[in-house]
Amino acid sequence: MTGAQDEELLARAALTRVLEPGDAHGGRWIREHGATGLLRLLTGPETPWRTPPGVGPERLAAYRRRAALADPRRDLELAAGSGGRFVFPGSAEWPTQLDDLGDERPVGLWLRGRPNLRTWALRSVAVVGARACTPYGAHMAQTLAAGLAERGCVVVSGAAFGIDGAAHRGALASGGATAAVLACGVDVAYPRGHAGLLGRIAGQGLVVGELPPGSHPTPSRFVLRNRVIAALTRGTVVVEAAHRSGSLVTARRAQRLGRFTMGVPGPATSGLSAGVNELLRGEAVLVTDAAEVVELVGSMGELAPERRGPVLARDLLERDTARVLEALPAGRPTTAADLALACGTGTDEVIGRLYELHSLGFVERQGDGWQLSG
Known part of the structure; x- marks a missing residue:
């Protein structure tokens, strides 16, 4: 790594301590001044300089306090100690489709696991849905993820209880590839009940997060994490979702980014399927198995088999x-x-x-x- 790249690495690692995920003001600053330039402005003398609209003195002071406390070398050492690393825009492993997020693009990503994120993201599908899912939803997520993994797709989800966990387990059980995008540090087991699952994902796949080591999740971070899942993958499949489900946010963000949006239908009498069924009435494509998903997101010629009843x-x-x-x-x-x-x-x-x-x-x-x- 050259001196300039090393400086960029340290600056962006430090800025993950300063800026919250999805901070468009910070993204605009980085676009205008560069990561190293912004960090110098935040840690240097308090000379007058132009700030983006919406950033007042109090917010600027908060940025400065965070910048003064940031220790990127220590964070990089902590990450390396748990088998992690940091990738950022311009580095060889950076998935360029995340650039579609504009000023909301992650400053960088902390990773645990050996696979190359850029390569994996080229053929990845998000499988998301309700935390309090039904046995039907868990079965559909697990079998769908297993089928996708068997067809060479990387299954991406958020490691939450319910549909997320079922999707990760389905991919792991088939010996396939899966990646978990977290709303906390990649060294933090959240939820605690999924500590074992996250360990298996890190050993067989990738654990991904915007926040530096030791960072805890918050409700807003979960919502903002969804934009990374939507942008990173070629398409998003929703399996069970109520009307106010965060997975619908992921699906609609994916659609705005030009990704495929898909849904697995559920019973009309189930509140947990009301959101995804509504999605299917409008912007989403109905899918029932992995072959139908791959027909949309895969290479030319990967067609789902013709559907028909038994031949008499x-x-x-x-x-x-x-x-x-x-x-x-x-x-x-x-x-x-x-x-x-x-x-x-x-x-x-x-x-x-x-x-x-x-x-x-x-x-x-x-x-x-x-x-x-x-």
Whole structure:
């Protein structure tokens, strides 16, 4: 890494202590002054300089206090100690699709896990939904994620209880790839009940977060985390969501970013499916399995199989033979002449079709008449 890159790394790592995720004012500052320039302004003498609209003296003072306390070298050492690293815009591992967020783009991302985030994000799908999900929702999320992982997709979610956890477990169980985007430091197990799951994700996949080591989650950070999930992936699938679900925020943000928005339908009587069913009435595409998701987000030619019911033996009959079979009355025999009249064709033609049907087991001979078998 060159001296300029090292300086950029330290500045952006420090700014993750200063700016909250999704801080558009901070993003505009970085765009105008650069990360290193902004950090110098915040830590240097209090000389007058132009601030973005909406940033008053109190907020600026808060930024300065945070900047004075930031110790990026220590944060980088803490991250490395837990197997982590820091990537930022312009570095080799940075997923450039996050740049679509504009001034709300992350300052950088803290990672745990060995895979390359940029490579993984190229074929990734978000699977999100309700925390208090039903057994149906958990089953659909797990099987959908397993199917996606088996098809070479990276399953991205937020490691929360419910649908998120089911999606991660489905991908892990199939030996596939999964990434968890957190609203806290990547070294923090949240929720605590998912400490084991997060350890498995870090060992087999990636744990991703905007916040530096040791940072705790807040309600606003969860909401802002969703924009990263939406921008990072090629599409978002919602599995169970009430009307006020945060997963709907993720899906609608994905749509605004030009990503695919999909939903798994649920019972019309379930409040937990009301939000996703409403989504399906408008902007989302209905999907029921991994093949249908890959048809949207995958490469050209990755089409879902044609959907149809079971093929019955009578479906394979020629049209004229099937018409003779349909003309046979139920429960009583009839003559070939009567069938010819009913079908509007010749008697010899009907007799030929009847013998064909007899050989296939559809009809039986009863004296001079014919009737349905069984």
